Amino acid sequence: MSVQVVARIRPLLDKELDKDTIVRAEPSVEGQPANLVRIPNPKNEAEEFSFAFNSVYDMATSQEELYATEVAPHLKSLFKGLDVTIFAYGVTGTGKTHTMRGGLKLAERGVIPRLLSGIYRRGKKIRKDTNEETQVTVTLSYYEIYNDKVYDLFEIPEKRTLAGLRLCEKDGKTIVVNLSERPCADLKDFEKLYIEANNNRSTAGTKLNAESSRSHAVLMVKVIQTTGDSCLTSTASAIDLAGSEDNRRTENGKERMVESASINKSLFVLSQCIDAIGRGDKRIPYRESKMTRILSLGQNNGITIMILNLAPLRSYHLDTLSSLNVSSRAKRIEVREIENEVVFTQPPRKTGLSGTSISRQPLRPLANAHNSHVNVPVPKVGDKPMKAFAVYSDKSRSAGPHVATHAPREIGASKRPSDSTMSARPGKMSRSNPVEVRAALELSTAKIEELIERKVSEALATRATEQPAAAAPDSTSEEVKRRLEALERRITSEEDPDRAEGLRLLQLAKDHKDRGDYSRALAMYQTAQPYFPNEQKLLGKIEFCRQKIQQKREEASKSAESKQGSEHKKTVATQPPTTATSFRVNLPKPQVNARPQQAKAEPDDDEINLSFVKPEYEEDGSFACQSSKAKKTNRASKSTMNIFTDSQENMPVPTPRTKQLLDIVNSRDVNIIKGLSGVGAKKARDLVEFLDLQNDEQENRVRSLKELERVPGLGGKTVARAYDGIV
Numbered sequence: 046m047s048v049q050v051v052a053r054i055r056p057l058l059d060k061e062l063d064k065d066t067i068v069r070a071e072p073s074v075e076g077q078p079a080n081l082v083r084i085p086n087p088k089n090e091a092e093e094f095s096f097a098f099n100s101v102y103d104m105a106t107s108q109e110e111l112y113a114t115e116v117a118p119h120l121k122s123l124f125k126g127l128d129v130t131i132f133a134y135g136v137t138g139t140g141k142t143h144t145m146r147g148g149l150k151l152a153e154r155g156v157i158p159r160l161l162s163g164i165y166r167r168g169k170k171i172r173k174d175t176n177e178e179t180q181v182t183v184t185l186s187y188y189e190i191y192n193d194k195v196y197d198l199f200e201i202p203e204k205r206t207l208a209g210l211r212l213c214e215k216d217g218k219t220i221v222v223n224l225s226e227r228p229c230a231d232l233k234d235f236e237k238l239y240i241e242a243n244n245n246r247s248t249a250g251t252k253l254n255a256e257s258s259r260s261h262a263v264l265m266v267k268v269i270q271t272t273g274d275s276c277l278t279s280t281a282s283a284i285d286l287a288g289s290e291d292n293r294r295t296e297n298g299k300e301r302m303v304e305s306a307s308i309n310k311s312l313f314v315l316s317q318c319i320d321a322i323g324r325g326d327k328r329i330p331y332r333e334s335k336m337t338r339i340l341s342l343g344q345n346n347g348i349t350i351m352i353l354n355l356a357p358l359r360s361y362h363l364d365t366l367s368s369l370n371v372s373s374r375a376k377r378i379e380v381r382e383i384e385n386e387v388v389f390t391q392p393p394r395k396t397g398l399s400g401t402s403i404s405r406q407p408l409r410p411l412a413n414a415h416n417s418h419v420n421v422p423v424p425k426v427g428d429k430p431m432k433a434f435a436v437y438s439d440k441s442r443s444a445g446p447h448v449a450t451h452a453p454r455e456i457g458a459s460k461r462p463s464d465s466t467m468s469a470r471p472g473k474m475s476r477s478n479p480v481e482v483r484a485a486l487e488l489s490t491a492k493i494e495e496l497i498e499r500k501v502s503e504a505l506a507t508r509a510t511e512q513p514a515a516a517a518p519d520s521t522s523e524e525v526k527r528r529l530e531a532l533e534r535r536i537t538s539e540e541d542p543d544r545a546e547g548l549r550l551l552q553l554a555k556d557h558k559d560r561g562d563y564s565r566a567l568a569m570y571q572t573a574q575p576y577f578p579n580e581q582k583l584l585g586k587i588e589f590c591r592q593k594i595q596q597k598r599e600e601a602s603k604s605a606e607s608k609q610g611s612e613h614k615k616t617v618a619t620q621p622p623t624t625a626t627s628f629r630v631n632l633p634k635p636q637v638n639a640r641p642q643q644a645k646a647e648p649d650d651d652e653i654n655l656s657f658v659k660p661e662y663e664e665d666g667s668f669a670c671q672s673s674k675a676k677k678t679n680r681a682s683k684s685t686m687n688i689f690t691d692s693q694e695n696m697p698v699p700t701p702r703t704k705q706l707l708d709i710v711n712s713r714d715v716n717i718i719k720g721l722s723g724v725g726a727k728k729a730r731d732l733v734e735f736l737d738l739q740n741d742e743q744e745n746r747v748r749s750l751k752e753l754e755r756v757p758g759l760g761g762k763t764v765a766r767a768y769d770g771i772v
């Protein structure tokens with residue numbers, strides 16, 4: 046099956062009502078649903094281009110209609126074990142985020158919330174139909190690719206490292222290493238997680254879109270169906286790509302330009318991948334950007350739906366043509382509908398390593414083989430190369446619309462069929478056939494690099510999860526087996542995700558510390574502390590960071606003072622002393638001999654980590670990681686969500702300023718709330734959305750600043766700013 050490409054033309058915004066529109070949706074056969082986009086030739090307005098898609102939605106299309114026709118029908122396949130990928134593509138400001146995420150009101154909800162709603166509904170039905178024999182669990186991962194770096198959106202931005210998260214290939218899929226996965230029991234859980242995570246996404250105002258996404262956002266919804274000891278896992282990925290930008294129109298400043306360059310580059314690579322697949326090239330440049338590597342268009346099995354978002358305006362003319370060209374080629378990419386296989390959770394293996402709970406899908410070859418044009422006829426000499434996209438210009442006088450129906454593009458006879466990907470082939474250098482050895486030697490440098498990189502990351506990924514299994518021979522002694530089990534538990538972290546989280550925080554702290562960012566390092570070490578209570582070396586680290594920060598402060602104030610001192614000297618030399626200057630002169634001088642406080646010797650990071658894991662090798666269970674239960678109490682008190690349950694009597698009488706702030710919040714009017722200092726449109730919308738969610742079960746007013754602070758996405762600082770801003 047090929048990639049499903051649907052186009053959606055957004056309506057005019059209020060400020061555009063007087064503008065000229067040039068994009069139309071039309072059916073190729075009268076009476077049928079629209080499947081053509083018509084747009085004038087910019088060089089000759091009397092001509093029109095037509096682009097054919099699987100369907101085309103005009104300006105009046107509702108969110109429900111788009112979801113019900115294009116996405117909902119694939120839920121069944123998702124539950125059958127097929128992966129589903131939906132991504133929105135288009136120029137900035139054409140409605141990608143609106144389509145994927147949508148607005149606040151129920152009717153405006155986009156594909157993502159509707160998809161989740163559909164998943165829960167179907168999950169419930171399956172549970173009921175099977176008399177609870179089949180259990181359906183849903184987990185979420187959400188990340189963004191910002192400036193070609195991958196960041197977990199479920200983590201606060203302070204936890205980000207410069208390099209972002211690593212990618213690697215495993216079982217033919219690109220995976221993000223160390224990405225967090227959150228269980229998500231119902232739609233309410235989802236709303237909370239999603240709203241909070243979206244606050245971490247990089248957005249900014251540009252001239253073309255007041256709330257432009259500066260990153261590609263990827264939401265992965267994993268659906269796990271467990272019946273007895275069998276388990277079927279499939280994933281729905283919803284991707285809101287950042288929009289391409291013509292910087293002659295955006296008038297972007299420096300920071301936006303850097304983002305824009307990265308966005309445009311990754312989208313350019315995507316179009317190159319689409320072209321290369323269309324041409325039947327051997328090498329598809331997936332690896333030239335993280336977004337294309339993750340999207341792996343044409344390599345990913347399952348169902349892929351591309352939603353092309355278009356603005357109807359003349360001012361977008363060239364941009365619209367360009368994205369029409371790219372996406373009309375994308376619809377010819379074939380994707381194999383291969384279902385994920387049921388995995389049996391087997392009883393622990395006797396040969397050791399019974400601790401592993403990783404359920405592996407069977408290995409499959411990388412899948413872009415199906416895009417090869419193996420059976421395509423060889424072109425005759427002198428044949429003109431076919432256009433790779435379904436666009437044609439039809440004169441305005443021509444009768445009726447045409448739909449371009451090109452034969453698949455033909456490839457040269459000399460090209461090798463691409464039905465075996467590099468990684469699916471046995472290593473060429475190991476073959477003895479001299480012709481093939483020569484062929485291997487003729488691989489381009491780029492190919493060799495790609496091959497090496499892929500092999501290395503595959504090997505690393507495999508080692509991370511499989512090596513202990515492979516390393517456990519039948520004859521392993523009991524002691525070795527026990528140690529291997531402990532090691533594997535540590536690596537897979539499935540038994541105690543809390544410990545993994547703790548170790549991850551330590552790693553982040555170390556990264557910050559290595560860069561000399563002691564404040565962030567301190568915050569991370571402190572966040573990690575509940576996972577390793579009473580761990581002396583960690584306490585030493587915390588103390589070390591504190592001292593470093595203190596030392597820096599002292600140095601900074603010392604240099605500021607000496608600067609002031611020298612400035613003052615100049616001032617004193619030229620002006621009569623004033624009260625202020627004499628006051629400054631009388632300031633206690635920094636002691637010349639007093640050295641800034643030296644930070645105590647810092648415990649070594651590796652030492653800490655080793656000391657954390659060492660007990661696992663020696664005495665099972667002696668490791669000082671706090672149990673999940675104990676920690677949960679701690680966490681719960683921090684992030685309590687039932688913000689409206691305190692009894693009214695306990696509420697302090699609000700001051701007039703507090704009351705005014707709360708009245709504004711409780712008005713639930715986004716326009717008023719966004720006027721609060723430090724809040725802005727996005728936070729205001731999220732707040733109102735959150736309050737609306739509380740409606741059905743709890744009293745729905747925010748009654749104190751403390752309650753307000755607990756609303757996801759706000760926090761103490763924002764509330765303090767809003768409060769300060771009230772006159």
Ligand SMILES: Nc1ncnc2c1ncn2[C@@H]1O[C@H](COP(=O)(O)OP(=O)(O)OP(=O)(O)O)[C@@H](O)[C@H]1O
Nearest residue numbers: 055056137138139140141142143254257258287288
């Ligand atoms: N179908 C629609 N109905 C109503 N309003 C829409 C629709 N599509 C887009 N809009 C509005 O158009 C504006 C731009 O949309 P949006 O932010 O979704 O664009 P985008 O393609 O995601 O832009 P960027 O790539 O810069 O993030 C928003 O104000 C949005 O509400």
